[in-house]
Amino acid sequence: xxxxxxxxxxxxxxxxxxxxxxxxxxxxxxxxxxxxxxxxxxxxxxxxxxxxxxxxxxxxxxxxxxxxxxxxxxxxxxxxxxxxxxxxxxxxxxxxxxxxxxxxxxxxxxxxxxxxxxxxxxxxxxxxxxxxxxxxxxxxxxxxxxxxxxxxxxxxxxxxxxxxxxxxxxxxxxxxxxxxxxxxxxxxxxxxxxxxxxxxxxxxxxxxxxxxxxxxxxxxxxxxxxxxxxxxxxxxxxxxxxxxxxxxxxxxxxxxxxxxxxxxxxxxxxxxxx
Numbered sequence: 001x002x003x004x005x006x007x008x009x010x011x012x013x014x015x016x017x018x019x020x021x022x023x024x025x026x027x028x029x030x031x032x033x034x035x036x037x038x039x040x041x042x043x044x045x046x047x048x049x050x051x052x053x054x055x056x057x058x059x060x061x062x063x064x065x066x067x068x069x070x071x072x073x074x075x076x077x078x079x080x081x082x083x084x085x086x087x088x089x090x091x092x093x094x095x096x097x098x099x100x101x102x103x104x105x106x107x108x109x110x111x112x113x114x115x116x117x118x119x120x121x122x123x124x125x126x127x128x129x130x131x132x133x134x135x136x137x138x139x140x141x142x143x144x145x146x147x148x149x150x151x152x153x154x155x156x157x158x159x160x161x162x163x164x165x166x167x168x169x170x171x172x173x174x175x176x177x178x179x180x181x182x183x184x185x186x187x188x189x190x191x192x193x194x195x196x197x198x199x200x201x202x203x204x205x206x207x208x209x210x211x212x213x214x215x216x217x218x219x220x221x222x223x224x225x226x227x228x229x230x231x232x233x234x235x236x237x238x239x240x241x242x243x244x245x246x247x248x249x250x251x252x253x254x255x256x257x258x259x260x261x262x263x264x265x266x267x268x269x270x271x272x273x274x
Contacts, residue, residue, distance in 0.1 A: 020093055064107075137267065164263075229273070
């Protein structure tokens with residue numbers, strides 16, 4: 001998927017239509033004047049303009065991979081370079097007319113998606129969650145952008161899926177910062193390979209350890225920090241991630257926006273706290 005500027009294509013087609021009309025007038029002039037033979041080559045005074053206009057159209061067709069139209073433009077290139085025995089201007093005019101037929105055929109095979117200005121602000125945004133999160137979580141950049149892309153085109157369940165991946169990057173980073181130690185069947189288990197349940201359980205154990213600290217500012221600060229972090233993770237796991245993982249329900253625009261805001265708050269919390 002790429003951003004398509006409709007005006008660029010309209011401008012290219014308008015420019016080609018203008019030179020087609022000019023070519024048509026010169027063909028008519030030559031035909032009405034008996035003592036002036038039909039020009040077999042485009043005049044030098046016109047050639048540069050015609051070539052530039054065809055190339056402008058070609059740029060747009062290449063971007064959209066309009067194969068039939070590109071083939072027709074190549075035929076026009078031949079006429080511009082070599083001329084035509086039956087009249088270069090007449091041939092050029094007729095060949096441009098065929099461009100419109102080829103363009104219609106090519107465009108009928110394409111699907112274009114219109115994104116409203118409100119939705120467009122989520123499309124292809126590398127820093128959708130802001131600079132701080134972008135710098136703090138480089139591994140999550142792709143999923144953050146994909147979440148925005150899905151949201152912008154109405155794929156709300158897919159957007160939530162990517163947001164849960166973003167939250168997972170945050171959860172695992174939280175566990176590492178809290179020095180969570182995990183095991184599986186008596187053997188050490190790296191945080192990256194643990195389930196959400198195991199990681200959150202490990203975080204909660206750190207909270208329990210903090211509660212054993214002597215009363216004072218250090219204990220209060222740790223308890224507040226750990227509790228807020230774990231609550232974020234547990235809420236997302238119970239409400240959203242399990243539904244996504246087990247295909248229990250699709251998500252609406254309103255629900256996807258709620259997930260985005262909650263995940264963004266969680267990642268901001270982590271960026272600011274650690």
